[in-house]
Amino acid sequence: MDFRLSEDQEALRDGVRSFCEGRVPVEMLRELEQKPGLDRALWSELAEMGVFGLRLSEDDGGVGLGMADAAVVFAELGRRLVPGPLAWSHLAAGLVEGAAQGSAVVGGLDLLGVLGGPHLVEHLESLDALLVLRPEGVFRIDPAHLEARTVAVPLDPLTPVHHVTRLPEGELVGTVEEARRLRLEGGALASAMLLGIAEATQELATEYAKGREQFGRPIGGFQSVKHMLADMFVRQEGAGAAVYAAGATLDDPGVGDVMRAVSAAKATAGEGALRNALACIQVHGGMGYTWEVPAHYYLKRSWVLENVFGTVGEHEERIAEILAAST
Amino acid sequence: MDLRYSDADEKFRQELRAWLAEAVPAHGAPPPYSDWEARRAHDTGWQRKLFDAGYAGINWPSAYGGRDASLTEQLVYYEEIARAQAPYIGVNFVGMLHGGPTLIAEGTDLQKEQHIPRILRGEEVWCQGFSEPGAGSDLASLQTRAERDGDHYLVSGHKIWTSFAQCADFCELLVRTNPDAPKHKGISWLVMPMDLDGIEIRPLPTLMGEGEFSEVFLENVRVPVENRVGEENDGWRVTNVTLRFERGTAFASEMYHLQQILAGMVELARRITRDDATAWEDRTLRREVGHLAAQLDALWAMVKLSVSETAKTGVPGLGASAIKLFYSGVYQQVGELGMRLLGRAALSREDVAGLPCQRTIGRAMQSLSLTIAAGTSQIQRNIIGERILGLPREPR
Numbered sequence: 095m096d097f098r099l100s101e102d103q104e105a106l107r108d109g110v111r112s113f114c115e116g117r118v119p120v121e122m123l124r125e126l127e128q129k130p131g132l133d134r135a136l137w138s139e140l141a142e143m144g145v146f147g148l149r150l151s152e153d154d155g156g157v158g159l160g161m162a163d164a165a166v167v168f169a170e171l172g173r174r175l176v177p178g179p180l181a182w183s184h185l186a187a188g189l190v191e192g193a194a195q196g197s198a199v200v201g202g203l204d205l206l207g208v209l210g211g212p213h214l215v216e217h218l219e220s221l222d223a224l225l226v227l228r229p230e231g232v233f234r235i236d237p238a239h240l241e242a243r244t245v246a247v248p249l250d251p252l253t254p255v256h257h258v259t260r261l262p263e264g265e266l267v268g269t270v271e272e273a274r275r276l277r278l279e280g281g282a283l284a285s286a287m288l289l290g291i292a293e294a295t296q297e298l299a300t301e302y303a304k305g306r307e308q309f310g311r312p313i314g315g316f317q318s319v320k321h322m323l324a325d326m327f328v329r330q331e332g333a334g335a336a337v338y339a340a341g342a343t344l345d346d347p348g349v350g351d352v353m354r355a356v357s358a359a360k361a362t363a364g365e366g367a368l369r370n371a372l373a374c375i376q377v378h379g380g381m382g383y384t385w386e387v388p389a390h391y392y393l394k395r396s397w398v399l400e401n402v403f404g405t406v407g408e409h410e411e412r413i414a415e416i417l418a419a420s421t
Numbered sequence: 422m423d424l425r426y427s428d429a430d431e432k433f434r435q436e437l438r439a440w441l442a443e444a445v446p447a448h449g450a451p452p453p454y455s456d457w458e459a460r461r462a463h464d465t466g467w468q469r470k471l472f473d474a475g476y477a478g479i480n481w482p483s484a485y486g487g488r489d490a491s492l493t494e495q496l497v498y499y500e501e502i503a504r505a506q507a508p509y510i511g512v513n514f515v516g517m518l519h520g521g522p523t524l525i526a527e528g529t530d531l532q533k534e535q536h537i538p539r540i541l542r543g544e545e546v547w548c549q550g551f552s553e554p555g556a557g558s559d560l561a562s563l564q565t566r567a568e569r570d571g572d573h574y575l576v577s578g579h580k581i582w583t584s585f586a587q588c589a590d591f592c593e594l595l596v597r598t599n600p601d602a603p604k605h606k607g608i609s610w611l612v613m614p615m616d617l618d619g620i621e622i623r624p625l626p627t628l629m630g631e632g633e634f635s636e637v638f639l640e641n642v643r644v645p646v647e648n649r650v651g652e653e654n655d656g657w658r659v660t661n662v663t664l665r666f667e668r669g670t671a672f673a674s675e676m677y678h679l680q681q682i683l684a685g686m687v688e689l690a691r692r693i694t695r696d697d698a699t700a701w702e703d704r705t706l707r708r709e710v711g712h713l714a715a716q717l718d719a720l721w722a723m724v725k726l727s728v729s730e731t732a733k734t735g736v737p738g739l740g741a742s743a744i745k746l747f748y749s750g751v752y753q754q755v756g757e758l759g760m761r762l763l764g765r766a767a768l769s770r771e772d773v774a775g776l777p778c779q780r781t782i783g784r785a786m787q788s789l790s791l792t793i794a795a796g797t798s799q800i801q802r803n804i805i806g807e808r809i810l811g812l813p814r815e816p817r
Contacts, residue, residue, distance in 0.1 A: 095430070095493045096423050097722070097729040103422060162422040300810045315813030317803070323810055324746075324802035331743045335722035336715070342424045349424040358715040410711030411704065417714055418691070418701070421684045 114174035132220035141196025162341035172290025218256040232268030250394040281403040288363035295374035333366035357409035441505035464511030468543030499673035516547035548589035567596035608656035749791035756785030
């Protein structure tokens with residue numbers, strides 16, 4: 095056992111991080127929110143880096159890595175708020191032609207688990223294919239065949255949504271087992287992005303608290319603020335351990351219960367991201383309530399990711415069921 | 422990012438599990454809290470059995486009689502000890518987790534020879550004389566004086582929160598040997614025999630009403646100078662060596678054991694009825710249990726990560742503060758959950774109507790010490806804020 099990131103994983107993390115820092119800076123998010131539609135050039139570059147084909151075997155044109163590696167990559171994408179149906183396109187690699195290469199942008203709708211209200215689909219106008227997870231299996235739907243209404247004001251300015259009013263049956267492309275597997279893996283990927291948000295908001299708030307002075311000293315020197323930041327760090331550490339444990343367990347199911355590990359990751363990282371994003375706004379004071387400071391993007395993305403592949407509450411209940419079954 | 426135990430780890434687990442399966446039931450139930458003589462016999466008797474079976478000092482160097490187990494074997498050890506509900510380390514805590522490791526790192530050959538084998542065999546019990554009424558979180562402001570009188574120190578002062586004082590043979594004692602130096606620079610670390618003249622022990626009952634710790638009054642106690650560990654006035658550095666061991670894996674078994682405690686709560690919830698349904702049929706309660714279970718899984722993964730890091734760097738990292746904050750917080754939430762499950766049965770600390778009141782209430786109350794002892798949660802947050810996040814330091 096060595097639970098630390100391997101040297102390869104550290105290199106992978108550093109590579110994706112420096113790409114995101116150069117290619118998706120905060121200024122770019124502001125530009126992206128002005129113009130609708132996905133940045134296809136960015137999407138191709140992400141594909142070239144292996145974001146979508148990461149777990150596809152090398153024979154199939156992928157990189158041949160595992161879920162733990164994918165968690166490392168998606169934590170970085172989450173940290174930089176990279177927009178787009180990242181998790182779905184990653185899951186679609188090998189299932190939808192062109193997904194791994196970035197030539198096909200694939201989105202999805204998860205109808206397994208507890209249904210959370212109306213059918214809202216993210217990034218619909220940019221999609222080449224839509225995957226739907228149903229109790230009967232995985233279905234592929236041509237986005238042109240949907241009846242949907244654009245939501246004029248989405249919660250997350252970087253996640254446009256459509257309200258789908260008629261969802262055709264589509265073409266069965268995967269078994270019930272595959273649908274369940276995709277949902278588990280999607281949960282792990284979403285957890286990783288939430289982890290990235292938990293880390294980024296802690297760092298953003300800490301930097302601000304070091305520079306912002308009141309009463310003649312940095313506000314980070316006041317225990318009331320310092321302790322909030324310490325709690326943010328603790329949440330980030332707990333989320334990190336849970337997310338990487340889920341990745342490692344998906345790669346080697348012999349070391350634990352895969353369902354429980356993914357649920358623990360989604361619950362812990364979901365709460366960590368949301369609470370850290372809220373605390374980040376609070377630490378920024380009045381500026382935290384403005385559009386100008388990027389703290390609100392993180393909060394809104396946390397809420398978006400909370401509502402994919404099972405909410406915190408749903409996963410908590412699932413863990414309780416697993417626990418009850420074993421006592 | 423590999424969570425798989427090696428074949429050697431699993432073989433170690435099987436041997437240990439088989440041994441515990443016989444040894445734990447044979448050792449019997451712990452005696453009442455108030456009976457110090459019986460508690461000492463129970464806890465040191467278990468230590469002796471660990472020693473005879475080759476499991477004492479799991480992380481101690483083999484040169485000092487320890488097992489010198491690899492860090493992953495230590496993790497296996499903590500998991501199995503918890504799983505088998507083996508006796509708690511109890512009165513051996515200070516000797517095994519503070520005094521012994523400190524002597525190994527800093528003691529003279531004579532000090533090691535005198536104490537290490539006896540601690541390991543359960544023949545010697547230690548207590549802790551660090552805190553004072555005026556020196557809690559600000560430990561370095563301690564005032565207990567030690568004046569040189571030939572080859573002895575004359576020690577006078579007042580210590581508090583001293584666990585196991587009633588049954589201890591030795592005390593790890595912090596004293597001020599230079600009152601004129603800055604507070605961190607005038608402290609020395611002594612081994613004080615508890616049978617010397619001038620030591621008075623006054624029990625200080627906890628909020629549970631039990632005699633866990635005491636106040637210790639010292640009046641002109643003559644401690645030999647050769648009992649000093651480290652140089653005179655270098656005791657603050659030695660103290661940090663001592664506390665480093667506590668920050669490592671000292672509470673790992675308790676962390677793992679929490680998973681079993683939570684499983685017990687599930688069982689309880691399925692037995693307790695509210696109106697016409699069991700407590701378990703309440704979705705809010707199930708989610709709360711699921712939330713705590715997720716936190717506990719995250720906690721154990723944090724421990725594994727910390728152990729993996731320690732295996733490479735040799736020293737427990739600062740992340741231990743995050744683990745302690747996380748652990749103590751979750752433990753208290755589990756404790757509160759138990760109180761709510763008991764409902765009106767919680768009015769009784771004795772078991773009533775077949776409900777485990779004594780154990781459940783005991784845990785809820787005992788858990789309150791976790792955010793106070795071994796560095797309060799506020800101090801842990803300062804450590805994280807300053808040493809990890811680099812925020813401005815508190816006055817010292």
